[in-house]
Amino acid sequence: MIKDMIRQNRNFEKYLSLFLLLIIIFNLSFFAWKNKEVFLEKYDVDYWDKVYSVSQWKTPTPEEFINDAELYAVAGSNYIRGGSPTEINPEHPPLGKYLIGLSIVLFNNEKVVSLILGVLVLVLLFFLGREIFKKDILAWILVVLFSFEPLFREQFTTSMLDLPQLFFAIAAIVFFLKAQKNHRFYFLTSFSLGCVSATKTPVSAGMLIGFFLFYLLSNKDFKRILSFIVFTPLIFMVYFSSYIVHFFYNMNLGYFLRYHQWMFDWWTAGRVSWGRVWRMLFTGWWRTWWGEVEFIRFSSWTVFWPLLVFCSFLSIIFYWRNKKKEVLLIIFWVFGYLGFLNLIAVFPRYLLFIFPGLYILSLFVFMEIATILLPKKLIRKIKECFV
16 A cells, blocks of 8 residues: 555656646747747858947947847857957857857857757756755756746847856756765866856856855865865866967967956946846846946846745745755855845846746745645645655
């Protein structure tokens, strides 16, 4: 009888997981079909090179204006043909733009790589959810919910750097959590962190390193701290490897260091008003910082954003009740990066970096509230179903 109950519970979980997977597949397939023109449009290298040559990025009296996504595509196309990463869009490291350039070479379209990376982000998010919640069904629920997030979905149809950065960041977190059981995963953790640093800004990787060290220190796990530090040189190797083409043009290390000083100055040059990030999260209004300052309503905001933030704050309280150590890492990730965003001039898409964390903390809070409010007998039966 007990064996039959276990078998029934496993079948229930299997069928529910399959149902959730089908929702994800249908959701992504419908989105791709609805936007098929975007992914089938041919990228004209010569045309965009010409547009760039007379744009605001090349001349003080531009004839054309190109946005960031178009600039990254031009840069990626140039890099993949052997151009130096410090010539076009030197403000950002080159790895993400190399991926865009590879998409142009393989698919003759700069946005297909975003669709592929979006799917891979969901795959990694499943593994991250499983590491945190220890139950496949909760990981599937997490992925289903996040797959409908507008801020995430809008990145599929553009060639920005936020999605590849998120992919490598989640990979780093997944491998780091796996490294708590097997030290060999610190190699993949460091490799992923190197990719994060080489995609959009090294600061993101530096903050993740800090979060990982805080997490290990909070657990007083000095042996793993040493193991992690041993592999950190790989981060710098990956980062500098992304600039290897540049060194064929200019071997001057002093120039390379001055270039990074200029990159840091560029990132910190925007006018910052404290609270801008919180206004975006709670109201959907974004305050610009160039030209004449104005407020813009961005379309990806939903009424669920304030709920996600509120639940994330509640997760700090529930963490002290539950002491689920993996949740502590996500708390470091979300609130540490939000603190950083308050120090720089931001676009709404920058929030994507911590949105998986907001969903994880919110699901954690709902599960904790359920264990408090629902009858213990019902909670026991639900847990039996998901063992």
